[in-house]
Amino acid sequence: MNELSRPLDALNKARDKRVIVELKNGRQYVGKLHAFDIHINVVLHEAEERVDGEVKRKLGVTFIRGDTIIMISAE
Amino acid sequence: MNELSRPLDALNKARDKRVIVELKNGRQYVGKLHAFDIHINVVLHEAEERVDGEVKRKLGVTFIRGDTIIMISAE
Amino acid sequence: MNELSRPLDALNKARDKRVIVELKNGRQYVGKLHAFDIHINVVLHEAEERVDGEVKRKLGVTFIRGDTIIMISAE
Amino acid sequence: MNELSRPLDALNKARDKRVIVELKNGRQYVGKLHAFDIHINVVLHEAEERVDGEVKRKLGVTFIRGDTIIMISAE
Amino acid sequence: MNELSRPLDALNKARDKRVIVELKNGRQYVGKLHAFDIHINVVLHEAEERVDGEVKRKLGVTFIRGDTIIMISAE
Amino acid sequence: MNELSRPLDALNKARDKRVIVELKNGRQYVGKLHAFDIHINVVLHEAEERVDGEVKRKLGVTFIRGDTIIMISAE
Amino acid sequence: MNELSRPLDALNKARDKRVIVELKNGRQYVGKLHAFDIHINVVLHEAEERVDGEVKRKLGVTFIRGDTIIMISAE
Structure with missing residues (x-):
């Protein structure tokens, strides 16, 4: 398993890019991924809360x- | 990953400022962020519980x- | 981050004072904070269970x- | 924080006395507290399950x- | 706290005896307690699933x- | 407590045999137990998802x- | 227990192949398994969210x- 194939590397590549973060309660946050740690605590900049795309x-x-x-993906 | 890009650094910058803390049960607390730790236990000063903005x-x-x-953001 | 700004310090200051402890199931316990640990296990003295303030x-x-x-605050 | 002010000390004092143990599912067990550990696993002797006090x-x-x-208190 | 007063000692005494294991989902398993570990993973022999005593x-x-x-007791 | 009386030993004896794995969400998987670890992560071969026995x-x-x-037993 | 019989080995064999990932909330993600770790955090490439097969x-x-x-299997 090489260095680049770990899940946190994918988050690292997304740093400073806009991501969608989906939560267990169904809410969606969209913002620039500023920081994260091994617990997947994240900090978004210029974050918006979206419901049904709005x-x-x-x-x-x-x-x-x-x-x-639940999930973090590129916007 | 430099020192300043960790999630707890964002909390540290918010220290002594007013923040909104949202809980899994839907409640919202607003107050001055006095302290936090790695478990994200937090202490607010001059805290208020808000429901639907009131x-x-x-x-x-x-x-x-x-x-x-769930989430901590600047008020 | 100095010694006095950690969340457990706030609990320590509340020791032997009356506090409200709110639980995930909606119940509220009020009593004198006798002891706590890093898991936030707490022991109250002269505790009362309250529902809707009664x-x-x-x-x-x-x-x-x-x-x-969920939360511990001064009564 | 002295030795006697830790939560498990309160349980230790209750050893061999009758306690009420309340569970997250709403059930209540009453019995003599025979043993406990740091996970708050407990063993009751002469235990009874009670519903609405019966x-x-x-x-x-x-x-x-x-x-x-959720909670352990003296009967 | 002597060796015999720990919760797992009570399970150890129940080894090879018939026990009732109650689960968070309300189901009940009855069988001979063959093995357990510190996570309270257990293995029953001659196990039966019971609903409402049947x-x-x-x-x-x-x-x-x-x-x-939730709970393990002697049958 | 001898080597053979630990819960994971029971899983080890079931290796390469057909087992039923029941999940917290009520679903049932049946297959050959190929691998497991201390978290009880398991890998089944020739797995089938069953609902109400079908x-x-x-x-x-x-x-x-x-x-x-929740539970793993021999088919 | 040999090296090849651990659960993460099965995931390792699925690397760069299309897998179905099923979540506790009922959603299904299908994509190429790019990375995973011991917490079973995973990264999928070319991922799709599916509901009822669509x-x-x-x-x-x-x-x-x-x-x-909940589960990861080959597509």
């Missing part, structure tokens, strides 16, 4: 606790 | 257990 | 398992 | 897994 | 994951 | 995450 | 947090 709130810098996250 | 209770110093937290 | 049961010395706790 | 089952020696427990 | 299935050797268990 | 899907090699498993 | 969304590179996963 922006519900603008949040700025947002810390999301890793254990509430 | 203040429901004033709580003063409040300890919130990290595993109930 | 005392439902008087419990005396009560051990509460940390992972059921 | 004895539903007599169980004798009963092992209860700690992560199902 | 045998629903005979299962033989059965491994039960500890985190699904 | 085959719903044939899956081939299937990895099942341990924390979703 | 493609609902195309996602590209997708990080899925391990604790939301």
Whole structure:
């Protein structure tokens, strides 16, 4: 298993890019991936909360606790 | 990954500033971020509990257990 | 991050004072904070269980398992 | 924080006394606290299961897994 | 706290005896306690699944994951 | 406690034999137990998903995450 | 227990092949397994979200947090 094939490497490549973060409670946050750690705690910049594809709130810098996250993908 | 790009650094920058803490049960606490740890246990000062944007209770110093937290953002 | 800004310090300052402990199941315990540990297991003295602000049961010395706790604040 | 102010010390003082153990699923066990560990796994002797204050089952020696427990108090 | 007062000692005394294992999902397994570990993973021999006191299935050797268990008592 | 009385030994004896794996969500997988680890992550070969005793899907090699498993028994 | 009989070896053999990942919330992701770790965090390439067998969304590179996963099998 080489260095580049670990899941956190994929997050590292997404750093400073816009990502969609989906939570266990069904909410979706979209923002620039500023930071993450091994617990998948993440910090988004210029974050928005979306419901059914529509922006519900603008949040700025947002810390999301890793254990509430289902999935992170590029926007 | 430099020192400043870790999620807890974002919390550290928010120290002594007003933040919104959203919980898994849907409740929202707003207060000054006084302390936090690696479990994301947090202590707010001058905390208020809000429901649908309205203040429901004033709580003063409040300890919130990290595993109930979804998200922390600037107010 | 100095010694005094950690979440457990806030609990330590509340020791022997009356606190409200709110649980994930919606129940509320009020009592004198006698002890706590890093799991946020707590022991209250002269504890009461409250529902909608009314005392439902008087419990005396009560051990509460940390992972059921949402929040601890001064009464 | 002295030796006597830790939560497990409160359980230790309750050893061999009758306690009420309340579980996350709403059930209540009453019995003599025979043993416990840091996970709050407990063993009750002469245990009874109670529902709404009435004895539903007599169980004798009963092992209860700690992560199902909300609260332990003196009977 | 002497050696004999730990919760796992109670399970050890129940080894090779018939026990009732109750799960978080409400199911009940009855069988001879063959093995257990610190996670409270257990193996029953001659296991039966019971619903409302009636045998629903005979299962033989059965491994039960500890985190699904509420309680273990003598049959 | 001898070597043969640990729960994982029971799984080891079931290796390459057909087992039923029951999940917390009520689903049942039946297949040949190819591998397992201390988290009770398991790999089944020639796996089938069953609902109410009927085959719903044939899956081939299937990895099942341990924390979703309630019980493993011989078919 | 030889090297090849561990659950993560099965995932390793599936690397760069198309897999189905089923989540606790009922959703299904299909994509090429690019990376995984011991928490079963996975990264899929060319990922699609499917509901009832139909493609609902195309996602590209997708990080899925391990604790939301029930099962991974070959497509």
